[in-house]
Amino acid sequence: MTQDSLHLYSYWRSSAAYRVRIGLNLKGLRYETVPVHLLRDGGQQHSAEYKAVNPQELVPALRHGTRTIRQSLAILEYLDEAWPNAPLLPVAARDRARVRAMALLVACDIHPLNNLRVLRYFENTWNVPQAERDAWVQHWIEQGFGALEELLEEPATGAYCHGDVPSIADCCLVPQVYNARRFGVDVAAFPHIARIEATCLALPAFADARPELQPDAPQGQA
Amino acid sequence: MTQDSLHLYSYWRSSAAYRVRIGLNLKGLRYETVPVHLLRDGGQQHSAEYKAVNPQELVPALRHGTRTIRQSLAILEYLDEAWPNAPLLPVAARDRARVRAMALLVACDIHPLNNLRVLRYFENTWNVPQAERDAWVQHWIEQGFGALEELLEEPATGAYCHGDVPSIADCCLVPQVYNARRFGVDVAAFPHIARIEATCLALPAFADARPELQPDAPQGQA
Structure with a gap:
């Protein structure tokens, strides 16, 4: 798969977002961070704008081109299937x-x-x-x-x-x-x-x- | 993969065990239920015998021949990889x-x-x-x-x-x-x-x- 643009909706201290950052780095994928501040403005994850990205109002979410992937483990599996180099899972x-x-x-x-x-x-x-x-x-x-x-x-x-x-x-x-x-x-x-x-x-x-x-x-x- | 014996450590009311039962049925796999009563004997999931099966002291766990698979979603993915018929996940x-x-x-x-x-x-x-x-x-x-x-x-x-x-x-x-x-x-x-x-x-x-x-x-x- 070619590298369409990757945007990670993330909060620096979210451990679920941290998991995905590691996976992206292990794959050598460049991505842009879209900060979602969980404490500011009553929680930016609850904004209408972010709810349209993830109705669960949780980070992270990954934008890959026009598609949105939610749930950190689903994102990691997606990265592994879309970019098989540097596998994040063993073979058997x-x-x-x-x-x-x-x-x-x-x-x-x-x-x-x-x-x-x-x-x-x-x-x-x-x-x-x-x-x-x-x-x-x-x-x-x-x-x-x-x-x-x-x-x-x-x-x-x-x-x-x-x-x-x-x-x-x-x-x-x-x-x-x-x-x-x-x-x-x-x-x-x-x-x-x-x-x-x-x-x-x-x-x-x-x-x-x-x-x-x-x-x-x-x-x-x- | 041939069908070695499958044993599901299960409790009738555990919704995580219920997930795996559905997956096994969708695959048409025969299995034997090993009941782990979560309320009896102070919780049979806390017994030394069951802790050796799953140190998390949670059901379900699946025995497939000599191997033990834990965590319901890992079990479902395992079933899908080991028995590709009747896939539990789409292709793309x-x-x-x-x-x-x-x-x-x-x-x-x-x-x-x-x-x-x-x-x-x-x-x-x-x-x-x-x-x-x-x-x-x-x-x-x-x-x-x-x-x-x-x-x-x-x-x-x-x-x-x-x-x-x-x-x-x-x-x-x-x-x-x-x-x-x-x-x-x-x-x-x-x-x-x-x-x-x-x-x-x-x-x-x-x-x-x-x-x-x-x-x-x-x-x-x-």
Whole structure:
């Protein structure tokens, strides 16, 4: 597929957008960031303009030419199908399933529970105090990371979550570790995860995707 | 791929297991149900025996010969790669992305928020009353269904979520509608969703996968 223009609707601190930035970088694809500020103007993701891009009012979304792709994991699979170079998934069905299961562990069972809209619900509808909201976030990260750590004991693990090539599992893991640190989780308690994160961040594709380096990050974050 | 034995670790009322049952049926694959009772014995998903199958202590998991596949969407993709007949995803990358985005809307942004373990946390840790827990469940289903309904306005929608062949999007949608009814959501307010659910349930692959027909369903549910 030729490279039509790629526009990523993104917020610097969104871990779902961070996943896609890594995938785009791993593929060597140039893209333009369209910032959607989740906190400004009552949340720009709720604007009529952005709702037309994504009725879920969530980032990220990818514009590729005239088409819009939503949901970070669907975007990563799309990138992998449209640009087969630098594959983000291994070849064998059983290995692809292992990679997808690790990605989904993060994308289904950790991240959505801790997303901005959920924490806002607790704060605004149930008046849950900050300390209890933080404990909630930590609980699901630690539960998920504990299970992931066991999966990473398997011999199929290599330098990365699966073998020695970064995959969509790593695209999901590294942003989730970033979130874990933000919420005070002791990442060192999960040695495989900590090791893989460090290995990933040594690659420019991951390092360049970090939140603080994005064009919409506040000044002085880098 | 020949059919090695397939065993599905399942709970009759788990909507994630329901997705996989539909996929197996659509592929015409015979499988054996291994019941994991989520409420009995303090939750059989927490047993040492099941933790060895799935460290996440969640159903479903699929045993295929000697390998274990976890995460319902990874299982559905695995079925589609291992048995290409009766495809669960369309051919073109853009169409696959649309189907996956709809599946992920349910699997990431509705279901995990309303899962048993989350409702238990609210009940046991925060003492949230039943009525408020139910309102929480309804909120996320209605929010997700509202967005999905808009996506289903697109011309790519057919008899099913995408065109006239059932896909992983339908495998996710039908169980989520079942959950919606359980929690008192007015499904008729979402006409595309209600129509597609009815179309799906007219197929034996969907109808036979219904919770009340499973071998571990309580007597008298059917």
